[in-house]
Amino acid sequence: MENQKRVKEFSEQFGPENIVVILGAAEGEASGIAAETVTAGDPTYAGPLTGVSLGLKVYHICEEEIKAEVDAGVYDEQVSMMEMVLDLDEISKEMTTIREQYCKY
Amino acid sequence: MAILANKKVVIIGDRDGIPGPAIEECIKTSGAEVVFSSTECFV
Amino acid sequence: MNSVLIGSAYVLAHVPDMVLHNGTTQTTEKIVNPDSEYLKKLPNHLRSYDDTLYYPPNQTYIGGITPKELGEIPSPWYNQKLDNADRFGKFGEIIPQEEFYLLMQACDAFDLVMLEAEFVSKTKPQFEKHPLFDESITARVKAGVEQAAIDAALSNGAEGLYSNNQIVGCVKKAHDLDVNLNAEVILENLVSKASCVLSLLHLTKNTAINKNEIDLVIDCSEEACGDMNQRGGGNMAKAAAEIAGFTNATGSDLRAFCAAPVHALIHAAALVKSGTYKNVVVAAGGSTAKLGMNGKDHVKKDLPVMEDVVGSFAVLISENDGINPEILSEYTGRHSVGSGSSPQAVITALVGDPLDKMAIKITDVDKYSVEMQNPDITKSAGAGDVPQANYKMIGALAVKRGELERTELGNFIKKHGMVGWAPTQGHIPSGIPYLGFAQQDIMDGHIKNCLFIGKGSLFLGRMTNLFDGCSIMIQKNGAKQGSQVTKEEAAISESEIKALIAETMREFANSLLK
Numbered sequence: 149m150e151n152q153k154r155v156k157e158f159s160e161q162f163g164p165e166n167i168v169v170i171l172g173a174a175e176g177e178a179s180g181i182a183a184e185t186v187t188a189g190d191p192t193y194a195g196p197l198t199g200v201s202l203g204l205k206v207y208h209i210c211e212e213e214i215k216a217e218v219d220a221g222v223y224d225e226q227v228s229m230m231e232m233v234l235d236l237d238e239i240s241k242e243m244t245t246i247r248e249q250y251c252k253y
Numbered sequence: 254m255a256i257l258a259n260k261k262v263v264i265i266g267d268r269d270g271i272p273g274p275a276i277e278e279c280i281k282t283s284g285a286e287v288v289f290s291s292t293e294c295f296v
Numbered sequence: 297m298n299s300v301l302i303g304s305a306y307v308l309a310h311v312p313d314m315v316l317h318n319g320t321t322q323t324t325e326k327i328v329n330p331d332s333e334y335l336k337k338l339p340n341h342l343r344s345y346d347d348t349l350y351y352p353p354n355q356t357y358i359g360g361i362t363p364k365e366l367g368e369i370p371s372p373w374y375n376q377k378l379d380n381a382d383r384f385g386k387f388g389e390i391i392p393q394e395e396f397y398l399l400m401q402a403c404d405a406f407d408l409v410m411l412e413a414e415f416v417s418k419t420k421p422q423f424e425k426h427p428l429f430d431e432s433i434t435a436r437v438k439a440g441v442e443q444a445a446i447d448a449a450l451s452n453g454a455e456g457l458y459s460n461n462q463i464v465g466c467v468k469k470a471h472d473l474d475v476n477l478n479a480e481v482i483l484e485n486l487v488s489k490a491s492c493v494l495s496l497l498h499l500t501k502n503t504a505i506n507k508n509e510i511d512l513v514i515d516c517s518e519e520a521c522g523d524m525n526q527r528g529g530g531n532m533a534k535a536a537a538e539i540a541g542f543t544n545a546t547g548s549d550l551r552a553f554c555a556a557p558v559h560a561l562i563h564a565a566a567l568v569k570s571g572t573y574k575n576v577v578v579a580a581g582g583s584t585a586k587l588g589m590n591g592k593d594h595v596k597k598d599l600p601v602m603e604d605v606v607g608s609f610a611v612l613i614s615e616n617d618g619i620n621p622e623i624l625s626e627y628t629g630r631h632s633v634g635s636g637s638s639p640q641a642v643i644t645a646l647v648g649d650p651l652d653k654m655a656i657k658i659t660d661v662d663k664y665s666v667e668m669q670n671p672d673i674t675k676s677a678g679a680g681d682v683p684q685a686n687y688k689m690i691g692a693l694a695v696k697r698g699e700l701e702r703t704e705l706g707n708f709i710k711k712h713g714m715v716g717w718a719p720t721q722g723h724i725p726s727g728i729p730y731l732g733f734a735q736q737d738i739m740d741g742h743i744k745n746c747l748f749i750g751k752g753s754l755f756l757g758r759m760t761n762l763f764d765g766c767s768i769m770i771q772k773n774g775a776k777q778g779s780q781v782t783k784e785e786a787a788i789s790e791s792e793i794k795a796l797i798a799e800t801m802r803e804f805a806n807s808l809l810k
Contacts, residue, residue, distance in 0.1 A: 154289050168260045172271030178678035209276045217257045219282035226275040229640040232692040233685050268753050275638040294753040295679035296669050296720050
């Protein structure tokens with residue numbers, strides 16, 4: 149809820165085209181819901197982004213597109229172990245679907 | 254085209270996935286500015 | 297001498313009406329979307345007491361079945377009903393909501409709980425039959441009041457107590473202006489206290505300890521009690537100890553979000569080992585706020601709302617009796633300020649570092665008790681299987697350390713892990729649900745040791761972005777510890793040889809005498 153409020157504020161402050169949201173969710177489904185919230189609007193109708201379609205660019209930290217842009221050593225130290233734990237294919241599939249459907253930038 | 258370069262980044266980490274501060278460490282190396290970092294907890 | 301784990305108690309209170317009226321997912325929804333579909337559908341997704349009783353993870357929590365038996369039941373478990381289930385398990389019980397309301401009144405020291413007269417007369421006979429409620433508890437339940445008195449209190453800020461969505465009582469506010477003493481907070485704290493008391497009573501029965509011999513109770517729940525001048529003033533521990541009749545005990549609270557129970561275990565073990573106290577109880581009541589926390593997902597998927605129970609536990613740590621499992625106070629794992637928040641940094645601090653101190657490998661620990669959340673609840677809410685994720689992380693660290701082949705990861709999880717069974721009550725699932733079974737498994741020789749891991753999301757309190765966690769090992773009494781293993785093994789083999797020589801000499805001498 150608080151996060152939604154902040155995302156909305158930053159989007160107004162910097163312009164939605166300048167914002168990228170990066171997720172760290174543990175599952176494909178949770179990633180999809182969070183991604184949907186910052187693109188199409190809050191699917192649970194609970195927070196400030198209900199009915200607000202920001203269409204922000206949104207990625208999971210483990211997606212190849214993001215991995216390619218961050219320092220490999222730091223990624224290895226901070227995230228790599230979780231690649232053995234998370235279902236990366238599932239996460240990437242969910243994220244791509246949401247981006248293709250709702251991302252405006 | 255770079256996704257992150259010169260962008261403002263909002264991080265929504267997950268306690269049982271990748272926590273916010275760990276993502277922040279990575280993003281900082283990309284040339285993007287982290288404007289907000291949080292960690293969610295579902296349990 | 298290390299202190300030992302004497303016994304454990306685990307209790308659930310089935311409180312379906314509190315899901316509707318006190319869970320924060322629902323109270324928030326009532327403010328934001330009072331006419332929402334969710335609130336309309338929710339009552340149809342609440343389980344009956346029997347459904348809760350026969351639900352395999354709940355029976356595991358109170359010791360009706362073992363984690364191993366639960367693991368053999370195909371999941372998801374929400375459609376599985378055990379053939380047999382009893383209110384009382386090896387470690388505790390599942391108390392029905394109505395009796396729990398009476399226990400709340402018994403735990404109320406300020407005349408804040410009002411119960412309707414007819415409801416009391418209907419429920420009290422059953423309440424008085426409880427094997428652990430003696431006169432000191434039952435006499436605290438009052439005769440009950442007229443409905444009109446409850447209505448008057450409700451219009452003056454009280455929180456309702458419901459049964460089948462009908463008002464049967466209320467919890468009054470304890471101050472006109474102080475939000476820290478409003479009815480919502482008092483109700484939350486009384487639920488925590490009452491559920492904690494019930495675990496304390498089961499613990500005294502399970503361990504057969506004389507109540508007067510308990511020196512200290514440490515409460516590690518997640519509630520705060522106090523007023524506007526000391527919001528987290530505390531000592532829920534002593535308040536619960538009073539009702540449980542621990543006359544010679546003092547108390548103190550330890551807070552560290554979900555990591556608190558393992559922190560408290562470390563404190564208790566050290567206080568006993570140092571000789572400060574002989575018998576220390578670590579206990580916690582449950583949380584009303586988290587009832588129905590993931591209810592929206594459960595309703596959306598047409599599942600029962602499984603977060604309909606408040607959980608509590610109590611364990612007794614005492615001086616080494618030469619029998620019960622030892623708590624290895626000298627080898628704790630701790631996530632320090634500088635540990636870092638990446639998952640590998642956290643697991644290294646909690647698992648790798650203490651095992652290094654003991655000079656043993658990740659595969660040398662027979663069982664890991666991590667965050668034992670019931671996956672029925674979390675998977676259907678998109679939060680995954682938390683214990684499995686933890687085991688994967690521990691296994692992944694073992695791979696990184698070269699102690700395990702990557703292809704063996706699956707087997708590692710099967711062998712060293714367990715399925716989760718605890719309700720998502722924050723501190724309740726965090727490491728400690730296996731203490732009772734671990735004691736049994738160690739005594740029965742099924743395992744020799746277990747590492748208990750607690751983790752906490754400190755950032756939720758907005759005082760730090762840090763994560764927290766700690767861990768401690770419990771092992772068979774008298775077993776060698778850590779780095780002593782190699783040294784002692786050498787020493788023992790030497791003494792064994794000497795004994796063998798002496799034996800042979802004696803036999804030789806005897807044969808000469810014949």
